[in-house]
Amino acid sequence: MENLGSFVKDNIAVGFMLFALFLGAGNIIFPPLLGQQAGEHIVPAMLGFLITGVGLPLTGIVAVAKNGGDFQQIASRIHPLFGVIFTSIVYLSIGPLFAIPRTGAVTYEIGIAPFLSKEAVESWVPLFISSFVFFAISLYLALNPTKLVDRIGKILTPALLIVIVLLAVKSIITPMGSVQEAQGDYISNAFSRGFVEGYLTMDMLASLVFGIVVLQSIQAKGIMNLAKQVTITIFAGIVAALGLAFVYISLSWIGASSPAAIGYFEEGGSVISAAANALYGSAGSIILSLIIILACITTSVGLITANATYFAKLFPKLSYKMLVAVFTVFSFIISNFGLAKLISITLPVLLIIYPIAIVLMFMIMFDKAWNREPIVYVFPLIATAFVSLYDGLKQAGLEIGWYQKIVSSLPLAEQSLGWVIPALAALAIGWIIQLLIKPAKKTAD
Numbered sequence: 001m002e003n004l005g006s007f008v009k010d011n012i013a014v015g016f017m018l019f020a021l022f023l024g025a026g027n028i029i030f031p032p033l034l035g036q037q038a039g040e041h042i043v044p045a046m047l048g049f050l051i052t053g054v055g056l057p058l059t060g061i062v063a064v065a066k067n068g069g070d071f072q073q074i075a076s077r078i079h080p081l082f083g084v085i086f087t088s089i090v091y092l093s094i095g096p097l098f099a100i101p102r103t104g105a106v107t108y109e110i111g112i113a114p115f116l117s118k119e120a121v122e123s124w125v126p127l128f129i130s131s132f133v134f135f136a137i138s139l140y141l142a143l144n145p146t147k148l149v150d151r152i153g154k155i156l157t158p159a160l161l162i163v164i165v166l167l168a169v170k171s172i173i174t175p176m177g178s179v180q181e182a183q184g185d186y187i188s189n190a191f192s193r194g195f196v197e198g199y200l201t202m203d204m205l206a207s208l209v210f211g212i213v214v215l216q217s218i219q220a221k222g223i224m225n226l227a228k229q230v231t232i233t234i235f236a237g238i239v240a241a242l243g244l245a246f247v248y249i250s251l252s253w254i255g256a257s258s259p260a261a262i263g264y265f266e267e268g269g270s271v272i273s274a275a276a277n278a279l280y281g282s283a284g285s286i287i288l289s290l291i292i293i294l295a296c297i298t299t300s301v302g303l304i305t306a307n308a309t310y311f312a313k314l315f316p317k318l319s320y321k322m323l324v325a326v327f328t329v330f331s332f333i334i335s336n337f338g339l340a341k342l343i344s345i346t347l348p349v350l351l352i353i354y355p356i357a358i359v360l361m362f363m364i365m366f367d368k369a370w371n372r373e374p375i376v377y378v379f380p381l382i383a384t385a386f387v388s389l390y391d392g393l394k395q396a397g398l399e400i401g402w403y404q405k406i407v408s409s410l411p412l413a414e415q416s417l418g419w420v421i422p423a424l425a426a427l428a429i430g431w432i433i434q435l436l437i438k439p440a441k442k443t444a445d
Helices: 002-022 030-066 071-075 080-093 099-115 125-143 147-173 190-201 203-219 226-256 268-314 320-335 339-365 374-395 401-408 420-444
Strands: none
Touching (some): 002 226, 030 226, 030 268, 030 339, 071 080, 080 339, 099 125, 099 320, 099 339, 125 268, 147 226, 226 268, 268 320, 339 420
């Protein structure tokens, strides 16, 4: 018992660090909207969301840690070019393509827009000015790395958690209203809709590159034994997962109980902002806004520096400072599309990337079973990409006749999960081929 207590005490800080890495302001906007739309079907919807928003990131952290922490090196087992390309896609997705612009859009949606007049909100000018100032600050901090951002981050995560707790407790003690009927896809496909909505957190993609951060933190304590590192990583992952699950469940309840008091919104940022005002008045909105703005800045700076560091290493001729500037300016431009448009652009791409990342992650977890033979990876990844590409094109409004006929006939296709059965079947085929090739190789030797 004493050893267990000592283990928990020594390593819980790693869990809180991982929780802080995952909990960005962007994560705050999706559960409230899910709660509003899922309504009476909130339980199956949230279960699906927790699988992709909590369960898969936990699995990703453990899978990468078990294999040394360097995701590019791990993905290169399939082929070095695949390792570079897919790792780059992951970084760009949680960087300038989606996640960084989202920090600027969320800052405006929660931190600025609630305090503007209806006429001002309908203009492009406030978003432009807000995002310009936001990314100017991000650029300055990313070009001049200091411990200030880390220190602010360590204060903001607990502060943000406290605000969520206060909102959740108040919404339970004095509910804003009763849970309403489910809306849209949540009427008949609540679980699968919640599962796909979990993609938008992008936490599973982030987990693939966070693994090295966790390992470095553990190694800094002088722990070099791989088995111990994995044990601590699993513990840290569970701590982070429990924290994320609490946040998501609390926010989804706030959303589910809110329509009678604040009405329905198209973005989760508007839901949580209006709910804070309904529960605690203008003071609640102001406190939430300030914390969200600062949290978005720290998240933005962290993602800009991570991307610039990775690509400067990948392309040594490109300087870190130049990449910081390019990523920041690009993110500023993209953020001006607005949060709703940004999410609508993000989802088709994530429908393509996420299934591939999920299959790759689980294959990494169990790859010793087939001796890490590249051929076993290739079959399920190709099968998954074939189906997920269709789902992404369909979400973007592009459908090809013959393509649709093939994919729509697959089990779970209507739920955007048609890739599951082909991936499993392709894995079995690749595994069988590997088993047949192995004796042939031995004979040749």
